[in-house]
Amino acid sequence: xxxxxxxxxxxxxxxxxxxxxxxxxxxxxxxxxxxxxxxxxxxxxxxxxxxxxxxxxxxxxxxxxxxxxxxxxxxxxxxxxxxxxxxxxxxxxxxxxxxxxxxxxxxxxxxxxxxxxxxxxxxxxxxxxxxxxxxxxxxxxxxxxxxxxxxxxxxxxxxxxxxxxxxxxxxxxxxxxxxxxxxxxxxxxxxxxxxxxxxxxxxxxxxxxxxxxxxxxxxxxxxxxxxxxxxxxxxxxxxxxxxxxxxxxxxxxxxxxxxxxxxxxxxxxxxxxxxxxxxxxxxxxxxxxxxxxxxxxxxxxxxxxxxxxxxxxxxxxxxxxxxxxxxxxxx
Numbered sequence: 001x002x003x004x005x006x007x008x009x010x011x012x013x014x015x016x017x018x019x020x021x022x023x024x025x026x027x028x029x030x031x032x033x034x035x036x037x038x039x040x041x042x043x044x045x046x047x048x049x050x051x052x053x054x055x056x057x058x059x060x061x062x063x064x065x066x067x068x069x070x071x072x073x074x075x076x077x078x079x080x081x082x083x084x085x086x087x088x089x090x091x092x093x094x095x096x097x098x099x100x101x102x103x104x105x106x107x108x109x110x111x112x113x114x115x116x117x118x119x120x121x122x123x124x125x126x127x128x129x130x131x132x133x134x135x136x137x138x139x140x141x142x143x144x145x146x147x148x149x150x151x152x153x154x155x156x157x158x159x160x161x162x163x164x165x166x167x168x169x170x171x172x173x174x175x176x177x178x179x180x181x182x183x184x185x186x187x188x189x190x191x192x193x194x195x196x197x198x199x200x201x202x203x204x205x206x207x208x209x210x211x212x213x214x215x216x217x218x219x220x221x222x223x224x225x226x227x228x229x230x231x232x233x234x235x236x237x238x239x240x241x242x243x244x245x246x247x248x249x250x251x252x253x254x255x256x257x258x259x260x261x262x263x264x265x266x267x268x269x270x271x272x273x274x275x276x277x278x279x280x281x282x283x284x285x286x287x288x289x290x291x292x293x294x295x296x297x298x299x300x301x302x303x304x305x306x307x308x309x310x311x312x313x314x315x316x317x318x319x320x321x322x323x324x325x326x327x328x329x330x331x
Contacts, residue, residue, distance in 0.1 A: 034061075108126075213241050216250045
């Protein structure tokens with residue numbers, strides 16, 4: 001556990017000096033991996049509870065005791081700060097350090113009772129992610145980024161889910177407005193070598209890994225985490241791929257709140273991308289599905305595997321698991 005100068009009085013020390021601005025952590029749309037919990041001495045027990053609960057979800061998580069210049073001293077060392085303190089303190093102590101939303105570390109504050117988890121900067125660059133993880137401890141994520149507030153997956157969230165990063169950050173203002181208007185559609189894949197000329201309303205994503213596969217999945221309501229994991233394992237065993245080759249899990253927007261699916265993806269460190277009905281209809285797979293006749297949706301597993309994959313072809317057509325989960329794999 002790291003420790004700064006001891007300060008157990010929860011007051012806002014206004015005697016900070018403005019020097020020592022470190023180079024900032026890389027937050028260009030990638031998920032937060034290195035976290036610091038900044039806590040007052042009397043709240044250390046809660047800080048340790050947070051570390052124990054979510055620590056294994058990150059590459060590193062340190063607990064640092066609060067003092068007046070703690071943020072300045074550690075600015076740039078972490079992707080995200082969890083401030084176990086009043087939001088006003090975190091805001092006053094970091095305001096003069098903030099420079100660029102694509103480079104500044106994210107900040108999420110949480111109260112001692114773990115009632116609220118509030119991203120105050122860098123929502124799309126780690127703070128929303130941390131708030132969602134704190135939700136597993138009972139905290140309510142108070143996310144104010146427009147797409148998340150509207151219950152939609154913003155461009156930065158899609159980038160993270162697909163294990164990519166945003167190259168031209170300024171473009172996301174316009175593309176996230178398109179998300180809010182349900183007018184963006186799926187991420188287009190372009191294979192090179194090619195030269196691309198884009199306008200300022202086109203967000204460019206770059207892969208963090210080589211080409212992989214996409215697991216497309218559907219389920220009955222309430223399917224368990226164990227069923228999703230077992231279904232995906234069984235599907236991969238029928239191919240030459242394993243989980244290390246998976247770029248992300250694709251599903252339908254009507255399934256994006258399935259608790260078992262989200263927990264399975266989190267357990268396997270996979271992102272989830274949800275496709276709308278129109279996109280799935282455009283990428284319908286070869287296996288007939290009763291859902292199209294009943295509710296107008298095509299088979300989710302094949303359509304999402306095709307829509308999300310680079311070559312938009314199936315390497316495994318739909319299989320079922322225990323009448324709970326369906327899986328297809330695209331590349």
